[in-house]
Amino acid sequence: MEGKTIGFIIWCIFGSMFLCLAVYSWFSKKPMRFWANVEVFEVSDVKKYNYAVAKLFCIFGIVLIVLGVPLLIGQNSAWILLSVIGVMIESITVMAIYSLKIEKKYLSFRNYVDTENESINIHCK
Numbered sequence: 001m002e003g004k005t006i007g008f009i010i011w012c013i014f015g016s017m018f019l020c021l022a023v024y025s026w027f028s029k030k031p032m033r034f035w036a037n038v039e040v041f042e043v044s045d046v047k048k049y050n051y052a053v054a055k056l057f058c059i060f061g062i063v064l065i066v067l068g069v070p071l072l073i074g075q076n077s078a079w080i081l082l083s084v085i086g087v088m089i090e091s092i093t094v095m096a097i098y099s100l101k102i103e104k105k106y107l108s109f110r111n112y113v114d115t116e117n118e119s120i121n122i123h124c125k
Contacts, residue, residue, distance in 0.1 A: 004074050011068035018061030026054040034098050041107055049106040056102065060094050 025032035031040040032053045043049045067086040070079035 004072055008068055008071040011071055012065050015061045015065035015068065018057050018064060022054045022057035022061060025050050025057060034102075041103070043106050045106060049102070052102045052106070053098075056094060056098060060090065063090055 028050050029046070031043040031046050032050050033040055034053060064087065067083045067090065070077060070083050073079050
């Protein structure tokens with residue numbers, strides 16, 4: 001096997017790990033963690049939250065595998081920049097989608113400080 005084929009196979013293995021993570025989160029009964037070493041917030045609907053996270057991981061894994069295709073051309077190709085920059089943009093996009101859409105949609109309690117009473121109030125969404 002050539003080095004470029006081995007590199008693409010390893011790249012696909014990493015993409016497949018995200019697909020396996022998507023399947024695991026699809027069937028999980030507990031809220032799936034997205035960030036490392038951070039407790040999951042209190043989720044309003046665990047099943048729908050896990051489905052949303054599973055879809056996000058699935059799309060990430062598929063796009064990651066597709067971004068690895070330039071590895072088949074060769075390491076000295078300028079197309080490898082597409083893979084490197086694509087993974088950076090994809091990662092930032094996934095983090096933004098999780099933070100701005102999924103986390104806010106399934107957050108069950110919001111804490112805020114009442115400036116008049118200087119107390120913390122907890123409100124359901």
